[in-house]
């Protein structure tokens with residue numbers, strides 16, 4: 001007798017995927033070169049996704065959404081590797097969406113007014129974000145977050161994400177050396193300034209803030 005295998009027989013939790021970049025690999029040049037994208041997206045980000053899939057297999061977290069895996073492992077000292085790779089997968093997918101060709105400049109009017117109210121003007125906001133990115137010692141991320149109804153700048157070390165701390169991510173800048181070393185060597189400040197001034201996708205930030213204002217538990221979904 002011939003037994004035909006069905007889709008159910010072959011069921012496995014769908015592994016996480018490396019999402020496509022939202023633009024061509026040379027779209028962010030010269031601020032971020034295609035060479036940096038090839039390494040940062042094509043090697044670092046890809047490896048986080050592949051390692052995540054290996055680590056999550058067979059655990060209680062298999063089959064959960066990426067955001068749920070991150071929340072579920074954030075405070076578990078025996079799940080540090082799974083947390084790090086899940087969070088880095090999320091952070092990088094989010095980071096790519098925070099930039100676009102021809103970005104930077106000023107935010108849309110309504111969001112710009114919220115920034116003015118929170119920081120005392122766009123220039124003060126920009127300076128605080130740059131300083132926070134510079135002051136992050138070692139690897140990490142510099143964020144614009146929603147804290148309830150208000151806006152704040154935050155930094156996290158290594159893979160840590162704001163949404164496990166009650167803050168909603170609106171924008172981020174990767175300040176791991178792999179994000180800028182090929183293009184800027186050790187000049188993190190030049191990289192951060194250029195990203196803010198020339199690449200930030202303000203429409204993405206404003207959209208995230210609209211969702212966060214309507215629901216303080218909102219987390220941008222980066223599962224793929």
Ligand code: FE
Pocket residue numbers: 040044092174176178179
């Ligand atoms: Fe990175």
